[in-house]
Amino acid sequence: MWNAWKKAFDAWEDASARYLETVLKNRLLLTPAGAALAQLTKTKALVDKTLATSLGALGLATKRDQERTLHLLNRLESRLLDLEERLDERTDKKP
């Protein structure tokens, strides 16, 4: 009984997935969904920018400033590791 039900379920699941795939590819659904997501992200970016500008006007470091600094530190670390590798190559050092 269970096996028969499961077989029927698998067939239904497969058919439903195929049908939903056509729905989820439909531009009539996707275009407005994409536009809504874009609008939401633009709004969030605008709010963040406004907040950052206000903080900047007060002479405070913004989150973005801190992120940039941390990123540059990470990049510097990578460059140092590059140099270390080159030195190792020169001295033919094995790990």
Added chain:
Amino acid sequence: MNRWSLRAQNLGALAVRPKVPVGVTPADVVHAENKWRLLRYRPRHLRFKTPVLLVPSLINRHYVLDLMPGKSLAEWLVERGHDVFVIDWGTPGDEDRYLTFDDICDRYIGRALRKAAAYGPSGKAHVLGYCLGGTLAVIHAAVRPEHVASLLCIAAPVKFGGSAGGQDSLLEAWTRLSTFDVNSLVDAFGNVPWQLMQSAFHMLRPTMGLSKAVHLVDRAWSDEFLDGFLAIETWSNDNVSFPGECYRTYIESIYRKDELAMGTFALSGIPARLENIHCPVFAISFEHDSIVPADSAKALTDRVGSKDKTHLHLPGGHVGAVVSKAAADRLWPKLSDFWAQRDDLRNALPPAPAVAH
């Protein structure tokens, strides 16, 4: 006790079932940089001299390749005598929104490859890329082939247009949508939130959750199945966000413009042409993979310049086919054999030192 009683008992105790240990094969950190680390699984009895570097997807945890004891590709390879390294990408911080595709695919993979390759006699390593990790490995190998002994890609997308029987796959259709604004997404979030990407993956097959639930009830009598199921669930819910700038390039150049397949993509300013890959290449795709269609993965062997190239299409899905019991019988031996046949120095070696960086 019959199967229904076992099912009822196991499902009833599911919430209090002890956590399955994941990613527990002993490994040492041989390099650490920013958030990523290079791990070397402790060799047991090395039979093959050329090291193997596993490159997992950027947006999932590396331990899918070391899921749990008995269902771990890494553990199995170590047992088989390979010297295995894996990149653990770690969790990007907010500042990693500025990490570029070049940083990750050229600088980081390059360093991991050089470090791993230094443990072998030829200064080369076999590279295995899984999913997006495979795409990154392919691009790297096309531009920096010096340390790549061979390239093995499991469910790695290479062609990003018309790869579902001539039509766009769902992911291709979504990313190509004119109203999908990748720039505003990256500007708003920095790193692209894993929750957003996970929702998209769930939408690829919306009935998957229900199907998994029914499958769980069906096999709940088996403790072995339950442990494996819970381990995969632990992994699939443990995702990481995509570094923003890298995502922008990935979507704009690789997905939308299909630059990798078209031969117009450049890594660090150097053209990444598939025909520049001349090492042995092995691409594997899966029949029920809703994320990477077979045509997308097969494009690798169609276009590389190598003469030694193989494409294998196996039954199974994107994850299950790599970590299931069937994978241990059907897939893993093929990977090891591929490397073994291309590793001409098979004598036992003294173990290399496990160096902490």
